[in-house]
Amino acid sequence: MDDDTLIFTFFNEIGIVSQLSQAFLNRHLPDGLHSSHFATLNHLYRVGNGTTPLAIANAMQVTKATMTHTLAVLEKRELVEIRANPSDGRSKTVFLTPAGRAFRLAAIGDVTAAMATVASLFDRAALEASLPTLQRVRKILDAERAHRSGGD
Amino acid sequence: MDDDTLIFTFFNEIGIVSQLSQAFLNRHLPDGLHSSHFATLNHLYRVGNGTTPLAIANAMQVTKATMTHTLAVLEKRELVEIRANPSDGRSKTVFLTPAGRAFRLAAIGDVTAAMATVASLFDRAALEASLPTLQRVRKILDAERAHRSGGD
């Protein structure tokens, strides 16, 4: 298998696994929550409150337009609160509400429970071993994207 | 990191890499072709002609409704031809047209060229090493999905 084919195969597999895992999440998340909403809640929880929409969009690797939409959904459900950014009039800051925190916990519970049956089938060591590779690939693609859209 | 967290992290990383690679493809595929169309053309080329839409949908891990749409797009561009299935009145068969073949080659050329700059940054051995893991994960999720929707 030459390099190009390997790379195609690799990304093809990545794409399919991603689709399957997202489908899994979408099926098991409570109340019609979409995996992207879930990911955003988790990000807010991990990174902490007061982040700007753009920062979240970059972290999630979606466009800012998409993040506007995602945050609007979360805000309508009162899972996050969006305030003006005191240090920049163009910007906003995003906060997880208590309801958002609770919802995240509940969602994690549901997903974890649903995952219990399959989780045991995964080879923990193998997953752990491929993580650095994935992260490196992510960084490379990310840099390429930034470079493309930024300069050039 | 406990098992659940590892799995979450793993799928999160997979999702992001998938998004980035799809975005990369979408940016570099000619004539507004979407990565899913590209993947379908590649599948038809690899697996051979005369496959049914459902078989393609399963291989691509999308719903049959989605495949109906994808094939309609490809057919409108005359990259595939869809005929009745002689052995099953409900079914169809899909064929790559000469134009479809040519388009696929051109697309591969474009993408490969665009990828040349980043391809050298990938650690070939690492990608190769994580492929089996990805394939195993795919199989597990796939089986779970089939089980869920089929029985239960």
Added chain:
DNA sequence: ACCAAATAGTACGACATCGAACCAAAGTCA
């Protein structure tokens, strides 16, 4: 042979995502 259940594909409505165009606030530089 007939009727029920399963199956392949389509139609429809909902929604996530994207790119491009746009607006408003900062920043920059003369």
Added chain:
DNA sequence: TGACTTTGGTTCGATGTCGTACTATTTGGT
């Protein structure tokens, strides 16, 4: 200070994907 550029977010239109409901054909049991 004032104009040009950059930057954070939103709006808009287009499109890919999904789930559900539906149609037509096939399969299977009696």
